[in-house]
Amino acid sequence: MDLKEEMLQLNIKNAIKGAVVTGLKDILTQLTKERLNFIAANCALAGRSKLKKQELVDALYELITNVSAIRTSFLSAETKEWELVNRLLDVPYIQDNEIFVDAYLFLMDKGLVFTFLEQDKLYFVMPEEVKAVYMKLDLKAFQKERDVQQLVLRYTDAAANLYGIIPVQKLIEIINEQNDMSLAEAQFNSILKSVSDKVLTWDVQRGFLFSEGLDGESLDDYEAFLESVKDKPYYIPPQEMLLRYADIDYFEMTPQLEALKSYIMLKLGKVERLAEALVDDIQLACSMEEPLGVVMEEFELRKIRLSKKQLDEIMPLIIQVHNTTRMWSIRGFTPDELSTSQNASGSNVVQFPAASSKIGRNEPCPCGSGKKHKKCCL
DSSP, rough: OOHHHHHHHHHHHHEEESSSSOOOOHHHHHHHHHHHHHHHHHHTTGGGOOOOOHHHHHHHHHTTOOHHHHHHHHHHHHHHHHHHHHHHHTTSEEOOSSOOGGGGGGHHTSOOHHHHHEEEEEEEEEHHHHHHHHTTOHHHHHHHHHHHHHHHHHHHHHHHHHHHHEEEHHHHHHHEEETOOOOOOHHHHHHHHHHSSOOSSSSEETEEEEEGGGSSSSGGGGHHHHHHTOOOOOOEEEEEEEHHSSSTTTOOOOOHHHHHHHHHHTTOOOOHHHHHHHHHHHHHHHEEEEEHHHHHHHHHHOOOOOOHHHHHHHHHHHHHHHHHHGEEEOOOOTTHHHHHHHHOOOOGOOOOOOOOGGGTTSSTTTTTSSSSSSGGGO
């Protein structure tokens, strides 16, 4: 099944079968009690398990059309979700079979958008009552608040991806300096709380923001990491460059990565698509500071056998990639940048870790204590 067909099947699964209805109570009445309970859970409706279907419909109607609930959900809507909201505000419905589920699932779970399937056509509806409540807001003030909230969330995503872990106060300092703002910690925490029911790639504990990519369960798992970076400066690029890291898949396509890609294509005879995928995975391994052996496994996984001559030629390229890759352990700097900033010799460039040092956080600690490595010597 290709992506387009898979997307269509997901859309069909979520849709109400039949003619389009635009009134909220009429829409809710068509839903199963299971679906109503699901929306009620996402809207935090108290006592929902004891309600009969019609009681659930009535209670949800009141909750969904609450001005505060609509305002909060629209403030936290992501870019694709907000684009769909704006498309729906001025029309009774839109017909579009090619909208991805990530553009409406959050809104659907909150009871703010519904889909209908009629004769293989998918229709998107924002209930009339929801539109009416939204239009009663001070739209200028709302948009200003939304712009601030979305900017703060983009910085939060970017910081988690670029640094791995960062004190909340340091992140607020960066936001304020780059935007001439006076964001306070209470406002920052309120913004993060407003998206707590969304799928997030970071967490905040005891004044620290940290990425789920650190593979720990709590801030206690990172005490050794925090100790190792406490005296290191932060790499803080200009706003436009920093916010690129809000995309979890973003990385700088450096000249060193381009050189490695060219070698794979020209000297190993691989097509560009394979070369790009290989370079992408090598960059990720370097950013996670994997041992050289793990990096080289990317070639083995693709059944690429390297001769001694090819190994001699490609190793310097991979080492150059490693030393120009941004790393969490040096707070977003590359090893080369940190070496230069310290006016140090090349001997201070971060080297690949030895393969023997790579012990999984959840593996038994090698000291023999019987505890997991992350709870013991790590």
